[in-house]
Amino acid sequence: MSYQWLTLWGYVPEFIHAAWLTLEVTALAFALSVFLGLLAALATISPVAALRFIARGYVEIIRNTPVLLQIFIVFFGLPSAGISLDAYWAGVIALGLNVGAYLSEVFRAGIQSVPRGQLEAAAILGLEPSQIFAEVVLPQAARAVYPAIVNYLIQLLLGTSLLSAIALPELTGTATVINARTLLYIQTFAVTLIAYLVLSNALSWLAGRLGARIFHPPLIMGAPKRFAGWRLHRANRA
């Protein structure tokens, strides 16, 4: 058993490199998706009908087709339109487009969660529309949507595994290559699984710490306490 793990030990540098690539793609795609999501959210609530139509079309097309297909269209389809991308940038763009559509729904709900009365009050107080958005709506909306955004960031991190389909050597792609070389399926996948678990938990822990720091009062996230129904039942019976 142990010689198998020793074999894999030789691949540790490749795993670390792959994990770094995974994080890199995640970060870039996340930045793109936040930008696209904000743009699409503002477009869906804009008074211009054409903008609303375009944004709605973008969101519905992305949300109703598989992300793997979107990756393929960006990677294999765009070259026909004269735009050739390597796997890295195709992955960033495809995942950014995908998550951006989901984030736009989150952002829209967040913006609309701010009561209308506050907008009217801010307007009466003489604030410019841009000031109202930046100083009244945004701080409250950001707090409301933060946990959902973190959720999508984790989904994005896990979604990068699909980029192995276009031969990007991120964690899953590297695992597939090491599998083919060593035939140690179980061991390789176990290492990969643990790598993803560590990355996703580290990201959500960091995001939790950040949330507790940047919001006032601190935003405490995390799973709700265990449901008390059963215990209650037992206590009452006693």
Place this chain on the structure above:
Amino acid sequence: MSIDLLRTSLSILLQGLVTTLLLSVAAIVGGTLIGLLAAVLRSFGPWGTAHVAKLYTELFRGTPVLITLMFIYFGVSYFGYAIDVFAAGAIGLSVYQGAYIAEVFRSGIESVPRGQWEVSQILGLTKAQTFSFVVLPQTGKIVLPPLIGQYLSLIKDTSIVSMIGMSELMHGGQAIVDRIGKPVEIYGLVALIYFVVCFPLSQWVRHHDRRRLV
């Protein structure tokens, strides 16, 4: 794209769609059963099982579905057994989506006010009766929209099973592109088929899901 090519491609893709739908149904049934079991164990199970259920949901919510699928498909062959790719896909998707579905059910169970447990207790109902006659019927209404939303993402996730070699809709599209090229037209057609299947579901969810922010 000529009419002839369109007709041939469509017939291949629609065959793939049938497999996609069969796989979806199998995984929806499996995932719902697993999810319900995990949610019930987590909320009401005795000490050990609650922790196992929690571990299960955390594990699958923190790892990609592709790894789960590869683990099952290649892992079984590593031990010298063969597994049908459809079975591997159905099991993998059920187990993976079950973790998300469990969270949906759990939020439904927890939304039933605690006082109702006490009242049922006083009225002399057993735990099982309280759960099945008081809690579960109320859970249905709250749980259905996010549950359908989860089914929607399950249907889209079946495309990932093409990566372990299952010939469903996505794989059909790839096969045609490998043969004749034209990726924009063929993948566009595949996207259209997925869209036709998913759009009604997503519209239903949009109109019924009140808590979109969670």
